Amino acid sequence: MAGTTNVILVTGFLGCGKTTFLNRIIKIFPKDLKLMILMNEFGEIGLDGTLIESDELDILEISKGSIFCVCVKTDFIRSLNQIAQSIRPDVLIVESTGVANPSDLKKDLNLTIFQNRFRLSEQICLIDADCFEDAYETFVSVEKQIASSTLFIINKTDLATEQKVLRIKDIVKKYHPLPEFFETTYADVPLERFIPGIEKIETMAQDTRVSILPEQLEQAIDKLLENPDPNSVPPDRLLSAIFSWGGKDIEAFKKIMPQLPKQMVRAKGFLTQNNTVFLFNLVMGQKNIEAYTSKKDLRPLLNRIVFIGPPEAIHQMDKLSRDFPDLIRKSVFDPMANR
Template sequence: MTKGKVETGNISDVTRVYLITGFLGSGKTTLLNRIIEKFPKDQKLTLLVNEFGEIGVDGTLVEGDDIDMMEISKGSIFCVCVKTDFIKGLYELNTTVKPDVLLIESTGVANPSDLKKDLKLPIFNDRFDFREQFCLVDAAHFADAYEVYASLEKQIASSSVFIINKTDTASLEKIEETKKIIARFHPAPLFFETTFADIPLERFLELDGGKETLAASLKDSSSGKPKLSDTELDQFLDDLLDSPDLEITPPDMLMSVGYRWNGNDITEIEKIANDLPASVVRAKGFVEDESGMHIFNYVMGDWTIEITDIPRNRIQHKNILVFIGPPDSMAGIETASESGSWESLGVFQPYSEES
């Protein structure tokens, strides 16, 4: 778990929690940035960004200065592989940071069904008030991914607001097919059809910093209650992980692999993108040539390479691409890399016994 600038400052009694979920490449970080842009300056916002792979990219894409942020990689925060990091992060927010709002961006293969139960654990002293779960849906690729990955069904079943994103890349028939699939799980789903995750956020978030919210922050429910020692917190987590109700088996078996690019011709990026096996669901990263810094985005066969204005000092993993796919795609990714200046950084499987 890595941390950005996490401050204490003004203390709130209740932390309103919003979850942003959706499959890999659906636009979750874009929605996150829209919320950051409109968030009231007089309220404290904390982000918890969860990435599937060992090398994180999404945290770099979060816009805004002085953002309070925790990053958890190497698996889903809702599965046993990083459950400990997630609960410890929430406990720090409960006892030290105490923000007004917590935005959680989950990994694209997460099963978020247990989030509400996690937020009500007794060590949090009723701090977290779960408000809304946004499910981002890639209009062009959702129907195909739904047939293969069980996590999409879990995300749909536990969500309440569905953002059909990237509608400019999909036909009307594809969009209607996507809505029909979602409607199987909800009698009256709330849909927004849009591009760049542009929805009326004021319908769901208290963006005016209203008096009711400020008044609620005057009392601190956890004040006077002793903070658990590290040993006590570890014991609580050990007992939690031993619970028979804990979900241990992940919904989808996916792996990630990182490759360092040692070339200087951007056409090598284009070639590997075209040569990837069809089973690769996601790839992303920053690459630099003499023309500048580029961001590479790949979602189920569709990809872009675009110049980015993100400052170089914010990019921790330059010239490294992360590829995500099922185990049988790893050999095909390696083959695709053989035609360019690529160096494997190793395969990461968050649900294996070795991880």
């Protein structure tokens, strides 16, 4: 029976390139090791899982808030228990939502119910070189991600000046005296830096750890929720809204793009025109839309767009939808309402 699962935490603010980074790791990951990804998305529906380029990989998705927030902490602990008891991968990559505060991950992994099955081996933070400074000044979660990470990938350097990259490094050095940096585009880094350090735990003749009972799991979760971290910081105030697109012409949607609220932090969705699928992306004011192909079944997600932003930005979307009847709000999710 397999022993300890090595855990890699991948953080970074919304739109920094985490999914691209994961796809690069998946392509070169050793075939004799079992890899699993636990993806955490902020909104009600998960889009990033469909962007993972593998049909064979085990993926668990947790939506509706940050896994490090009380609002979905229960789902996170239950997922970890499932992984520890049933799946038992050699390596678990936890990709947290871009607004997560990951400071208590090590504490969660070391809960007694997991019987030392997890070992946190690396905490990687991806940084959007173009948008980082604005995000750092605005969102508390960015500071927490920097403070809790051990390795930093400065991504999208083609969109930033050398002076901006130096400023980013100076900010990180406030929290780490000797940080390790990689500068790149499209999350293209020497992945051997991460993989060789992950040693496969030898199969043991006998594993003395036993499966916990359902009531033991529930008792552990209740105790955890009764005693939250007194040093935790309230999450950034962001909402997630799902809008449907009823237009048949992508050019019509492109006319809306310049009018989207400037405060909108992130947006992503799949749109269709005839038989072609287009992927729309917005990151801190930067927008693009391009043709997209996938082997996965995207039908449940077609013509649905997830917008993430402060309440005022979501309210502005409601006003915008009145001017463009093909853009219809379907739902709004507020993770703070579940705290």
